[in-house]
Amino acid sequence: MSLLRPLPGILLVSISAIFCYAEEEPTQLLWGDTHLHTSYSFDAFLNQNQSADPDTAYRWAKGLPVIHPYNRTRVQIGTPLDFLVVSDHAELMGVIRAINNDTAELSDEGFFNNLKRWYGSYKLLDAIENETGREIFRNILPVPPENPGGDPVADPANKLGIGLFGDTLQTETTAWSEIVDAAERHNQPGKFTSLIGWEWSSIPTGANLHRVVLTPDGGDKAKQFLPFGSDQSQYPEDLWAWLEETQKTTGTRFIAIPHNSNISKGYMFAQTTLKGQPITAEYARQRIRWEPLVEITQIKGDSETHPELSPDDAFADFEEYPFYIQQTWTPYKVDAADYVRSALIRGLSIEQEVGVNPYKFGLIGSTDAHTGLSSAEENNFWGKMAKDSTPETKRGGFISKGKNSNGWYMAAQGLAAVWADENTREAIYAAFKRKETYATTGPRISIRVFAGRDFDIADAQAGNFAEIGYTKGVPMGGDLARDESNNPVQLLVRAVKDPKEANLDRLQVVKGWVTTDGQQKEKVFNVAWSGDRQLDAAGALAAVGNTVDESIPSYQNTIGAAEFSTLWTDPEFDANHRAFYYVRVLQIPTPRHSQFDGVALQTGTPEEAPATIQERAYTSPIWYTP
Amino acid sequence: MNKLIAEPLIQFLVLGVLVYFCIEIFTPSRVSGLSRSEIVVNEDKLKAYLQFQRKSFNKSQSEQLFRTMPVDEKQALTQSYIRDEALFREALSLGLNDNDEIIRRRLIQKMEYLAQGFYDDIPVINEEDLNNYFLANRDQYKVDESISFTHVFVSFKKNPDTQKTSRSLLTQLNRNTVTADQAGAYGDRYLYNRNYIERTSDYITSHFGKGFQDAVFKLAPGKSWQGPIQSDYGVHLVLITRKSASRLPELSEVAEQVLADAQRERQRKAKAEAIQNIVDKYKVSST
Numbered sequence: 001m002s003l004l005r006p007l008p009g010i011l012l013v014s015i016s017a018i019f020c021y022a023e024e025e026p027t028q029l030l031w032g033d034t035h036l037h038t039s040y041s042f043d044a045f046l047n048q049n050q051s052a053d054p055d056t057a058y059r060w061a062k063g064l065p066v067i068h069p070y071n072r073t074r075v076q077i078g079t080p081l082d083f084l085v086v087s088d089h090a091e092l093m094g095v096i097r098a099i100n101n102d103t104a105e106l107s108d109e110g111f112f113n114n115l116k117r118w119y120g121s122y123k124l125l126d127a128i129e130n131e132t133g134r135e136i137f138r139n140i141l142p143v144p145p146e147n148p149g150g151d152p153v154a155d156p157a158n159k160l161g162i163g164l165f166g167d168t169l170q171t172e173t174t175a176w177s178e179i180v181d182a183a184e185r186h187n188q189p190g191k192f193t194s195l196i197g198w199e200w201s202s203i204p205t206g207a208n209l210h211r212v213v214l215t216p217d218g219g220d221k222a223k224q225f226l227p228f229g230s231d232q233s234q235y236p237e238d239l240w241a242w243l244e245e246t247q248k249t250t251g252t253r254f255i256a257i258p259h260n261s262n263i264s265k266g267y268m269f270a271q272t273t274l275k276g277q278p279i280t281a282e283y284a285r286q287r288i289r290w291e292p293l294v295e296i297t298q299i300k301g302d303s304e305t306h307p308e309l310s311p312d313d314a315f316a317d318f319e320e321y322p323f324y325i326q327q328t329w330t331p332y333k334v335d336a337a338d339y340v341r342s343a344l345i346r347g348l349s350i351e352q353e354v355g356v357n358p359y360k361f362g363l364i365g366s367t368d369a370h371t372g373l374s375s376a377e378e379n380n381f382w383g384k385m386a387k388d389s390t391p392e393t394k395r396g397g398f399i400s401k402g403k404n405s406n407g408w409y410m411a412a413q414g415l416a417a418v419w420a421d422e423n424t425r426e427a428i429y430a431a432f433k434r435k436e437t438y439a440t441t442g443p444r445i446s447i448r449v450f451a452g453r454d455f456d457i458a459d460a461q462a463g464n465f466a467e468i469g470y471t472k473g474v475p476m477g478g479d480l481a482r483d484e485s486n487n488p489v490q491l492l493v494r495a496v497k498d499p500k501e502a503n504l505d506r507l508q509v510v511k512g513w514v515t516t517d518g519q520q521k522e523k524v525f526n527v528a529w530s531g532d533r534q535l536d537a538a539g540a541l542a543a544v545g546n547t548v549d550e551s552i553p554s555y556q557n558t559i560g561a562a563e564f565s566t567l568w569t570d571p572e573f574d575a576n577h578r579a580f581y582y583v584r585v586l587q588i589p590t591p592r593h594s595q596f597d598g599v600a601l602q603t604g605t606p607e608e609a610p611a612t613i614q615e616r617a618y619t620s621p622i623w624y625t626p
Numbered sequence: 627m628n629k630l631i632a633e634p635l636i637q638f639l640v641l642g643v644l645v646y647f648c649i650e651i652f653t654p655s656r657v658s659g660l661s662r663s664e665i666v667v668n669e670d671k672l673k674a675y676l677q678f679q680r681k682s683f684n685k686s687q688s689e690q691l692f693r694t695m696p697v698d699e700k701q702a703l704t705q706s707y708i709r710d711e712a713l714f715r716e717a718l719s720l721g722l723n724d725n726d727e728i729i730r731r732r733l734i735q736k737m738e739y740l741a742q743g744f745y746d747d748i749p750v751i752n753e754e755d756l757n758n759y760f761l762a763n764r765d766q767y768k769v770d771e772s773i774s775f776t777h778v779f780v781s782f783k784k785n786p787d788t789q790k791t792s793r794s795l796l797t798q799l800n801r802n803t804v805t806a807d808q809a810g811a812y813g814d815r816y817l818y819n820r821n822y823i824e825r826t827s828d829y830i831t832s833h834f835g836k837g838f839q840d841a842v843f844k845l846a847p848g849k850s851w852q853g854p855i856q857s858d859y860g861v862h863l864v865l866i867t868r869k870s871a872s873r874l875p876e877l878s879e880v881a882e883q884v885l886a887d888a889q890r891e892r893q894r895k896a897k898a899e900a901i902q903n904i905v906d907k908y909k910v911s912s913t
Contacts, residue, residue: 059886499832500832
């Protein structure tokens with residue numbers, strides 16, 4: 001973002017003026033959102049986003065002021081994005097919107113079914129007008145399984161609730177074409193990148209298996225197919241087969257990004273396939289081929305880990321979201337298959353057994369906002385759904401009957417960071433493929449990580465840090481093999497605060513490994529921190545402090561550090577253990593979005609969430625294979 | 627008789643009657659002039675009422691709910707329906723809807739929504755329209771002032787006397803006519819960038835603080851190093867290669883955005899005109 005290549009014209013001027021700027025670093029940092037819904041998504045429309053279309057989404061991302069789809073105020077992003085994927089649900093794509101605008105091209109289903117559809121549409125529009133669309137939305141959500149733990153797709157309780165409108169193919173084709181056209185219009189190589197995409201929304205019996213699918217290719221290719229939806233199949237294997245087939249017939253490249261594993265009911269990163277069969281090398285190869293990235297953090301909570309899974313990690317209790325997407329409430333149950341850290345460890349074990357790691361993925365964050373507005377800024381957060389955009393409507397109930405989620409349980413996060421050669425579809429896709437990406441919960445914290453064995457302590461302070469890193473090591477997302485002398489893994493890391501935001505508290509390395517006898521282990525190392533705090537005997541570090549004035553709310557940068565730049569050597573390295581390392585950077589405490597609402601309403605801190613949070617960043621792992 | 631059937635007026639009348647009955651059948655709880663004092667309660671009306679009461683519009687679900695409802699609950703639902711319907715009709719006959727601001731706003735909102743339907747009919751924008759729009763709104767596309775420079779940083783943390791260090795560095799830089807490319811060999815590492823190319827004042831402020839931004843934008847571009855200028859992290863010596871004042875761009879530079887804005891403006895106008903056409907149907911007087 002901060003390292004735009006000089007344009008040829010400027011270069012000429014510079015040369016003629018004797019002064020010449022060289023390229024500062026080998027790759028540049030780009031910020032984006034790979035997961036954003038607009039009024040073309042049925043659930044967005046039913047929750048009062050009737051006006052923020054893909055065009056609005058791109059305008060917002062580029063920094064232009066736009067109209068909020070629900071509260072109609074003028075809103076603007078604090079720092080513009082460099083790239084965006086508009087990823088509307090494939091299922092009923094654009095259909096509710098078309099019915100509402102009376103532009104739907106619907107099939108003739110015979111007199112009685114047409115009448116039924118007419119009645120359904122009439123009720124639907126009425127509900128949208130009366131702002132009770134949310135209730136209709138709830139009624140098409142899944143219901144809990146009759147046989148928990150089994151194949152959720154085969155469960156008798158599993159049904160798709162979207163059949164009412166008959167054959168909507170024509171309307172969906174029109175919608176897809178409009179979405180693709182908007183992406184093509186807004187793609188400006190070198191300045192702003194739009195990637196064409198959609199969401200495959202498989203959620204059998206409330207087990208969230210959603211994937212965003214995106215392509216670096218253009219509209220000429222995208223218009224040769226229609227997005228694959230969960231109404232075609234709810235099994236991810238079928239999605240991958242479709243991707244393979246479509247790639248063969250149209251030449252379109254794809255990747256799929258799973259998200260909200262935290263509410264997958266133990267299925268997203270399971271030890272078996274969805275059908276309950278053992279994971280084979282073939283399955284693992286297929287999966288990691290199409291799914292090189294995972295969305296670790298978003299508005300519906302953080303999926304890094306959970307206190308029950310990582311009891312020794314003092315920061316594991318971050319933005320938990322214990323609400324399944326279903327009609328009725330059932331208690332939240334933590335499962336190792338629901339979280340990224342345990343999946344990464346599990347992947348090592350599976351690799352040890354079958355030879356391929358299905359969970360060798362890189363990390364990104366994104367919003368999953370349904371407002372057309374990619375907002376991850378605490379003081380400028382415009383809601384999960386359009387209706388959750390004001391203090392009073394955030395307080396209102398959200399999905400399941402009984403114990404309700406609401407707009408205050410939602411988190412104002414996250415973003416995808418990419419180290420790319422330039423800001424183009426090709427370069428960003430290449431970075432996705434090599435996993436040179438990371439996630440933040442909103443702040444633009446810059447992080448470089450290189451793993452190697454020949455780094456020198458002076459390298460950490462070098463001006464040409466990245467050049468050294470790429471020369472002597474591998475960047476995030478990369479691999480290290482065993483070297484002959486069994487030297488320990490070193491990480492050369494540099495993290496710099498968001499220029500506009502809060503200072504940094506600490507930098508940690510999260511290591512996961514599997515011992516030769518198959519035991520799964522994890523450990524969090526404190527590597528760099530602000531102030532003169534000392535590690536205790538157990539390696540723990542005192543809290544950084546808190547400058548937040550909850551009554552305003554605001555914070556001060558009088559604590560914390562502006563940057564960390566250091567070399568870390570694994571003190572517990574065992575050359576025989578398969579391992580991964582990723583870096584986690586924490587900000588000092590700042591006010592959460594709900595606290596701004598509490599102050600505005602003069603009702604104090606909403607009880608749904610704490611007044612302050614420590615925003616963070618997670619890098620893609622680097623793997624060590626003996 | 628055949629002649630009569632071929633008569634368009636008769637066809638219209640027959641169709642009209644049919645349409646009327648369809649509306650009567652499919653519109654729930656409509657007040658009909660024929661049944662002003664009679665409240666008809668039947669299963670369909672109760673089911674529809676139940677859906678609104680529960681704010682849940684899944685037909686098969688509400689049907690099942692209705693079927694399995696205990697007798698006393700069904701009785702209560704019926705009583706509640708009758709009560710609501712009676713109150714609603716009485717309110718209408720007393721004309722209570724006439725001066726109700728909430729009902730008025732709701733109807734206005736529905737009309738405004740209808741007016742948006744005219745979007746599709748607006749004419750395509752040609753080049754001349756685009757030019758005119760651009761000239762009329764040129765100020766909106768102003769390009770912010772920007773600056774290009776490279777800097778040598780002297781950190782507060784690493785230097786006990788930053789002023790002294792920076793002054794001797796400045797002499798050295800100018801004596802050796804150090805270029806931007808060679809500048810990396812001097813001073814301390816800065817946490818953000820060394821080169822800033824065509825950056826706006828907001829951007830510079832976020833990386834260096836307001837004081838630095840004010841000072842650096844006051845300096846003129848040149849071949850010699852200038853400073854020191856203080857930031858939040860230390861002091862800086864700068865080599866400014868370029869400075870552009872804020873300016874109005876040519877249409878070709880911003881054509882895409884202007885086109886999108888002009889289209890939006892036209893949609894807004896189309897809606898306003900549609901509403902004006904409705905307003906014009908009315909004679910406005912002050913008595």
